[in-house]
Amino acid sequence: MTNRATEIVSLALQRVPPKVIAQRLCVHPNTVYQRIREARQAGEVIPYFKTPSKLEAAEARPSARPEEAEASPSTKHIVVSVRLYSLLTTEAARRGLTPTEAAQRLLEKALLGTVVA
Known part of the structure; x- marks a missing residue:
C-alpha cells in the first residue's frame, strides 16, 4: 500500500x-x-459512511440564494441565451453599467418608452 x-x-x-x-x-x-x-x-474493517438522503440534503440547504434574498419582492428573473448575455455584458461594460442595470434600462426603454436614471 x-x-x-x-x-x-x-x-x-x-x-x-x-x-x-x-x-x-x-x-x-x-x-x-x-x-x-x-x-x-484486503480485510481492513473500515466503517461504511452514511450519505445524506436527498430530502436531508434539501433541508440542510439554504432556502434562498443570496441574490434572491437581497432582491425586492417585486424583482423577477428572466433567462437569456449565452450569446444575448454576452452582448448585454459587452454593452453594459461600454456604458459603465452592470449587466442587470443595462438589462433594466433596455427593458424600460422598450416597454415604457423611458429610461429611469
Missing part, C-alpha cells in the same frame, strides 16, 4: 468522511472511494 493509500485508510478508520479526506489530501473523491474499497477487500 502506498503512503497516500495508508493516509486515506487511516483517516477512514477515524470516521472522516471520504469527501473530507479528498479535500484534505487534495485528491479526487473517486480515488478515496477506490482506496477504501481496496482496503476493505
Whole structure:
C-alpha cells in the first residue's frame, strides 16, 4: 500500500468522511472511494459512511440564494441565451453599467418608452 493509500485508510478508520479526506489530501473523491474499497477487500474493517438522503440534503440547504434574498419582492428573473448575455455584458461594460442595470434600462426603454436614471 502506498503512503497516500495508508493516509486515506487511516483517516477512514477515524470516521472522516471520504469527501473530507479528498479535500484534505487534495485528491479526487473517486480515488478515496477506490482506496477504501481496496482496503476493505484486503480485510481492513473500515466503517461504511452514511450519505445524506436527498430530502436531508434539501433541508440542510439554504432556502434562498443570496441574490434572491437581497432582491425586492417585486424583482423577477428572466433567462437569456449565452450569446444575448454576452452582448448585454459587452454593452453594459461600454456604458459603465452592470449587466442587470443595462438589462433594466433596455427593458424600460422598450416597454415604457423611458429610461429611469
